[in-house]
Amino acid sequence: MLSATGIRKQFGDLAILKGVDIAVAKGEVVSIVGASGAGKSTLLHILGTLDEPDSGSIRIKGQEVTQLKGNALANFRNEHIGFVFQFHHLLPEFTALENICIPGWIGNKSKQVVEAKALELLKILDLTDRKDHKPAQLSGGEQQRIAVARSLINEPAIVFADEPTGNLDSLHAQELHQLFFDLRQQLGQTFLIVTHNEALANLSDRKLLMKDGLMVS
Numbered sequence: 351m352l353s354a355t356g357i358r359k360q361f362g363d364l365a366i367l368k369g370v371d372i373a374v375a376k377g378e379v380v381s382i383v384g385a386s387g388a389g390k391s392t393l394l395h396i397l398g399t400l401d402e403p404d405s406g407s408i409r410i411k412g413q414e415v416t417q418l419k420g421n422a423l424a425n426f427r428n429e430h431i432g433f434v435f436q437f438h439h440l441l442p443e444f445t446a447l448e449n450i451c452i453p454g455w456i457g458n459k460s461k462q463v464v465e466a467k468a469l470e471l472l473k474i475l476d477l478t479d480r481k482d483h484k485p486a487q488l489s490g491g492e493q494q495r496i497a498v499a500r501s502l503i504n505e506p507a508i509v510f511a512d513e514p515t516g517n518l519d520s521l522h523a524q525e526l527h528q529l530f531f532d533l534r535q536q537l538g539q540t541f542l543i544v545t546h547n548e549a550l551a552n553l554s555d556r557k558l559l560m561k562d563g564l565m566v567s
């Protein structure tokens with residue numbers, strides 16, 4: 351689903367990524383761990399097409415994404431890539447259901463198709479009875495689950511999650527992590543997760559260690 355080779359990125363004089371190779375197969379849940387400053391978030395942003403590498407190749411679902419620019423890149427990202435961040439970034443004035451639908455509305459699918467998919471995701475996440483709640487009326491764990499549903503609305507090739515449990519207590523962190531596995535089981539969804547939570551990372555199919563801008567194991 352994802353294959354990247356030779357990813358390099360420099361900020362000023364500092365080489366942050368020094369030639370990273372990574373591949374993730376369909377339906378895999380892969381975690382990246384490593385010390386603060388190792389370059390994990392930088393790598394995830396680059397793989398997610400939110401930032402450009404200085405050099406290297408990134409293929410997502412067979413498409414070389416480093417060759418896409420402007421609208422073509424934005425459309426590819428919207429259609430094929432999901433994101434979950436530490437802070438959920440839900441829009442406060444929209445309901446849970448609407449927040450999940452928004453990336454679907456940006457594409458050109460019909461409103462009914464998007465809403466039906468959002469309701470299906472709410473059911474999988476056991477949040478159907480919260481669909482009309484605004485984010486402020488949801489717990490932290492529920493907000494993060496809504497953010498996960500939003501990341502899945504366009505049935506992306508891969509979901510990139512950057513410290514998704516970083517803002518949750520250990521019970522909710524464990525629940526959210528379990529959700530990734532449930533979604534893999536039910537939807538065949540692929541996840542690449544950056545985390546400081548070693549216990550959760552150990553549950554993944556593979557745990558990758560980053561050190562000083564390189565994938566070391």
Ligand SMILES: Nc1ncnc2c1ncn2[C@@H]1O[C@H](COP(=O)(O)OP(=O)(O)OP(=O)(O)O)[C@@H](O)[C@H]1O
Nearest residue numbers: 361362366384385386387388389390391392393546
């Ligand atoms: N836009 C930028 N400009 C300059 N330096 C940057 C920029 N983004 C990141 N860096 C630097 O790159 C290094 C790697 O940052 P990154 O956020 O990728 O690390 P990380 O492994 O995700 O760390 P953490 O676990 O603390 O989130 C850091 O030293 C950071 O200061």
